[in-house]
Amino acid sequence: MAARMSGPERRSQVLGIAAGEFADHGLHGASIEAIAREAGITQAYVFRMFGTKKALFLELVGAAFDRFSDGMAQAAEGTGGLSALELMGAQYYESLADRTSLLLQLQGFAACGDGEVRDLVRTRVAHMWDTVAGTAGLDPVTVKSFLAFGMLLNNAAALDVDEVDEPWAKGVSTRIHAGLFEHITDRTNR
Numbered sequence: 001m002a003a004r005m006s007g008p009e010r011r012s013q014v015l016g017i018a019a020g021e022f023a024d025h026g027l028h029g030a031s032i033e034a035i036a037r038e039a040g041i042t043q044a045y046v047f048r049m050f051g052t053k054k055a056l057f058l059e060l061v062g063a064a065f066d067r068f069s070d071g072m073a074q075a076a077e078g079t080g081g082l083s084a085l086e087l088m089g090a091q092y093y094e095s096l097a098d099r100t101s102l103l104l105q106l107q108g109f110a111a112c113g114d115g116e117v118r119d120l121v122r123t124r125v126a127h128m129w130d131t132v133a134g135t136a137g138l139d140p141v142t143v144k145s146f147l148a149f150g151m152l153l154n155n156a157a158a159l160d161v162d163e164v165d166e167p168w169a170k171g172v173s174t175r176i177h178a179g180l181f182e183h184i185t186d187r188t189n190r
Helices: 007-029 032-039 043-050 053-075 081-095 099-110 115-136 140-158 167-172 178-183
Strands: none
Touching: 007 032, 007 043, 007 053, 007 099, 032 043, 043 053, 053 081, 053 099, 053 115, 081 115, 081 140, 081 178, 099 115, 099 140, 115 140, 140 167, 140 178
């Protein structure tokens, strides 16, 4: 029998368990039965809290993207330009330790064949773009390059490249410094 918890405590517990399940198995492979069993509750209770399996997935994927965007915004608050990119990049790099959030983001992209998922992921990617562009105040080519490096770092973290002793693994996980972006601008991209 499950320990007595308040509603918010139970919800938080289920979100934590579900994050791991969806990160590992995606929208269609995740099991509400497995989530409920680990939480010590019924599947019906999970559905009562979240409505549908997809609603739970959407909440988790949205939160995973928001952790990165919000973290970058907080890190670079009060700055702009390449200094903001440097601070946001450092925060992004630190966020890579949250492998579950990274995998949830990737599972969100993988499930974009579903219109609701695609709409949510588009909204969250737009928010990430707006966070970087609005904070740094830099041109679209620089913002695109910065976010492209971030996506490569996401993939490297998902692949656990720190466990691989190969030149390619060391190369893709190399930390990027803001100075790299000095020459990447709309003007130099003509």
